[in-house]
Amino acid sequence: MTTSTAKQPKPNPYYPIGQLQCETDTGLLTVPLTQEVAFRSWQQAIPEEYWGLDADELTRRIRTARATLAENVVVLGHHYQREDIIQFADERGDSFALAQYAASHPESRYIVFCGVHFMAEAADILCAPHQQVVLPNMEAGCSMADMAAPPDVYSAWRELEDSFGSTDDIIPVTYMNSAASLKAFCGKYGGVVCTSSNATKVLEWAFERGKRVFFFPDQHLGRNTGAKMGIPLDEMVLWNWRLPAGNLGGRDGDELARARIILWQGHCSVHQRFSLTQIEQARERYPDVKIVVHPECRHEVVQEADANGSTAYIAKYVAEAPAGSVIGVGTEINLVSRLAKENPDKTVFCLDPVVCPCSTMYRVHPAYLAWVMESLVAGTVVNRIQVPAEEKAHARLALERMLALK
Numbered sequence: 001m002t003t004s005t006a007k008q009p010k011p012n013p014y015y016p017i018g019q020l021q022c023e024t025d026t027g028l029l030t031v032p033l034t035q036e037v038a039f040r041s042w043q044q045a046i047p048e049e050y051w052g053l054d055a056d057e058l059t060r061r062i063r064t065a066r067a068t069l070a071e072n073v074v075v076l077g078h079h080y081q082r083e084d085i086i087q088f089a090d091e092r093g094d095s096f097a098l099a100q101y102a103a104s105h106p107e108s109r110y111i112v113f114c115g116v117h118f119m120a121e122a123a124d125i126l127c128a129p130h131q132q133v134v135l136p137n138m139e140a141g142c143s144m145a146d147m148a149a150p151p152d153v154y155s156a157w158r159e160l161e162d163s164f165g166s167t168d169d170i171i172p173v174t175y176m177n178s179a180a181s182l183k184a185f186c187g188k189y190g191g192v193v194c195t196s197s198n199a200t201k202v203l204e205w206a207f208e209r210g211k212r213v214f215f216f217p218d219q220h221l222g223r224n225t226g227a228k229m230g231i232p233l234d235e236m237v238l239w240n241w242r243l244p245a246g247n248l249g250g251r252d253g254d255e256l257a258r259a260r261i262i263l264w265q266g267h268c269s270v271h272q273r274f275s276l277t278q279i280e281q282a283r284e285r286y287p288d289v290k291i292v293v294h295p296e297c298r299h300e301v302v303q304e305a306d307a308n309g310s311t312a313y314i315a316k317y318v319a320e321a322p323a324g325s326v327i328g329v330g331t332e333i334n335l336v337s338r339l340a341k342e343n344p345d346k347t348v349f350c351l352d353p354v355v356c357p358c359s360t361m362y363r364v365h366p367a368y369l370a371w372v373m374e375s376l377v378a379g380t381v382v383n384r385i386q387v388p389a390e391e392k393a394h395a396r397l398a399l400e401r402m403l404a405l406k
């Protein structure tokens, strides 16, 4: 078996690079790549034979490849993937649960991770050395993770060190949704990784070891978790990474001295769309509605909701609600739409009236899954994600500290 890297993007001649339009404007249904706005301009190039295939033909080809590869491959599907991908998933879940699932199946040499880049990296960190992790589309990143570029975080750390005289009392905590190099940074400097389901436990662990937490990349998860622990909002300060180095992220010395949590100014473009107005409108329309949102939403939205939690929590909340319940959900539309289908005895709807899938998750079009699976059948590994060995060791340490928390 040979390993190939991503091909150079080449323009799709079917469409000129044209007007600005959301790449997910085709909604939740799969159309051939040639009809995808994104494919014509900024998607990873794949062989031309995949460009015009419709959903039925792609399903047929992926199914055949899946059957040929049998137990040699595990296909993982994040909750936010479209139905035409989820149908092939051996396991679906959040990023951490999926990485753990892959690690618990060492009999499978190939892990095809239908999700985004940091998730495939996490799987590579946790899997055995003989397992190879594949991301169907190398352009499937995460805009939140991209807001914490490693050089910006290292520079902020040096500024904190200068400002406080030492970073001994500061514990770096990174959300799962971050580059492997930042997980490694946390491993190296006595920090840890958290997920949206264990952030409180992780921050408790951090405060047993230091006076302050440096939390990245999601300001909202950090703030919502701190508030849940009783930390006043003015003791959680934002670090504006867009400012040039030397500006202490826009804070002055007093603000930093008071801060218990220093929040990186990152956010999820999907979850930041949810608003108080949407909750008010849902309550006007359905007086008995229950609102459940993800903690990546803004603080005021989380405060106003009836419940908040990870994707697994939201799925359980909906499943356990009594028949006849009306539930407004604040998370990505593919998951909400699936929960609505799986709970036909309840009215489940997305708080955001605009159908706006996560644009980077959306880049795992079935044509890309067909390409990587058929390449594996042909003996070629395309789009392998490999975290460098030293980075992997430190990142694993940060993940193990999290796993040790009961």
Ligand code: SF4
Binding pocket: 080, 116, 141, 142, 143, 144, 145, 177, 268, 269, 270, 271, 332, 358, 359, 360, 361
């Ligand atoms: S939903 Fe938000 S956090 Fe998740 S992959 Fe998309 S941009 Fe990143």
